Amino acid sequence: xxxxxxxxxxxxxxxxxxxxxxxxxxxxxxxxxxxxxxxxxxxxxxxxxxxxxxxxxxxxxxxxxxxxxxxxxxxxxxxxxxxxxxxxxxxxxxx
Numbered sequence: 001x002x003x004x005x006x007x008x009x010x011x012x013x014x015x016x017x018x019x020x021x022x023x024x025x026x027x028x029x030x031x032x033x034x035x036x037x038x039x040x041x042x043x044x045x046x047x048x049x050x051x052x053x054x055x056x057x058x059x060x061x062x063x064x065x066x067x068x069x070x071x072x073x074x075x076x077x078x079x080x081x082x083x084x085x086x087x088x089x090x091x092x093x094x095x
Contacts, residue, residue, distance in 0.1 A: 010058075013054060013057070013058065016050065016053075016054050016057075017054070019050065020047055020050045020051060020054070023043060023046060023047040023050065024047055026043060027040060027043050027044055027047065030043060052093075055093060056093075059089065059093070063086075066082070067082055067083075067086065070082045
């Protein structure tokens with residue numbers, strides 16, 4: 001089964017990505033300026049949490065749309081492939 005373009009716009013996620021990008025630039029600046037290690041680690045954790053939150057949001061939309069559509073009208077092979085794909089991404093997200 002070919003991966004189809006996402007039907008819904010990812011535009012709403014760009015603001016989050018821009019904030020995360022700003023956080024990462026801030027971390028780089030903190031390292032360049034030799035700021036306190038614990039403060040840097042705190043900011044790294046915040047950026048990781050923001051990325052995780054964005055990933056879960058996009059995964060939820062994927063479940064609501066792409067997976068739901070396949071489960072309702074797809075072939076057994078398409079459904080199996082979609083479920084296997086989900087398991088792989090969930091394993092990666094749980095690491």
